[in-house]
Amino acid sequence: MASLEERSTVMLRSIMNRLLMLMITLVLFSLFVFTLMRLAPGDPASMMLLEIGAVPEQSLVADLQKQWGLDQSFIQQYIAWVLQIFQGELGNSFMSGEPVLHEITSRLEPTSRLITGSFLITLFISIPVGIWLGLNEGSFSDRVVYSVTILGLSVPLYWLAILLMYAFGVIWTILPVVGSSSVLHYVLPITAISLVQSVYFVRMVRSYTIQYSKFSYIEAARARGLRPSIFYPSYLFRSMFIPILTLVTTSLPGFFGASIITETIFSFPGFSKYMLEAIYRRDFPVIQGSAILVAVFIFVFNFAADILYFFADPRIHLDKQRWEL
Structure with a gap:
């Protein structure tokens, strides 16, 4: 009985460690995606104006950037996006204006x-x-x-x-x-x-x-x-x-x-x-939200697979990575 309880304790601790690593990985991934979008060539405001047949004048571009919050600093934009995620939202699309x-x-x-x-x-x-x-x-x-x-x-x-x-x-x-x-x-x-x-x-x-x-x-x-x-x-x-x-x-x-x-x-x-069309249009909220959802699904899927490894072979330790088995 003691060995069974000890095994359950070890498994629970390993699961908690994996969940912590999962959260850290998601934060780093979100920062990577957000940074990559800001470094990508092409301005969303100019591309939207060209798509609707308007001339991308500087005043129009500036108004759209202010409306979308792109005139703020990198840190302010990232914090605002993270707060939206914690509220269960991913922002509104630049092109359609829909959530x-x-x-x-x-x-x-x-x-x-x-x-x-x-x-x-x-x-x-x-x-x-x-x-x-x-x-x-x-x-x-x-x-x-x-x-x-x-x-x-x-x-x-x-x-x-x-x-x-x-x-x-x-x-x-x-x-x-x-x-x-x-x-x-x-x-x-x-x-x-x-x-x-x-x-x-x-x-x-x-x-x-x-x-x-x-x-x-x-x-x-x-x-x-x-x-x-x-x-x-x-x-x-x-x-x-x-x-x-x-x-x-x-x-x-x-x-x-x-x-x-x-x-x-x-x-x-x-x-x-x-998602591919959003990449072409530089629709930042759509690209960032889609990437996060895909990453969450893949990470959770791999986490469930790690749990299955443990049940399939108890000799496998959850605190080790797959390449360390």
Whole structure:
């Protein structure tokens, strides 16, 4: 009983330390994003006036900068933005004048569907295929699929998306290629992202399967003549859980980056396209708010993965980083 209580105390202390580090990282990240926006070339006021067809006269630019608070010092602007975050707000967009949080939430649903759909399809396809190839190393099917993955790694996402759009939207008008108003609009974008991500997942899972199959305790368990229904889940797959979990959790930023390219090509009215347009327009509140929300989601996702590591293998200490395990 004492050991269980001691373990719970250590786990709670480690979680609190991780949460503290998470808060410090978010503060540093917010400062980095805020500074980067001020150092980026291009003035938001001038760009807005040019976009609406007005001449960016100095008086008009100065009025807009005063209205947006850009005439204040760097410290004053940063403190005002941080106070808005603590109040549950992200400011108002320079271009539309609407609250950034409202605009982001209205565009999150299609992007979350796109990322979640491609993420789940990638996992359900690549992990079983990678394990099957690893268990059949050197076979004809293994050589064929492995060669296809090598070719797939060299195919850019934007090229594959355009190819799918041309094939199924122009040559064969089977699927829509613009918008997100129906389920069919998600087919081509999800297919493009899933294909590009799956080739990497298949190669990694295949290498994990081959590597762990050659460990001494795995070979000893196989030599005991255990039934496949016992051997694979209890020995091989269990030992591969942590590296596969690491592969899955660290791939999330890649799916988000892929969604930016895909939404741009398919004119997908989602969060990623909205953030990219804000970067072009130098809409500081939108860029800063979007970056913070993405960072919070990724940090929390990685924090949850660290907790899963501890439950998957109690020998792992939460107070250590992944590269120190």
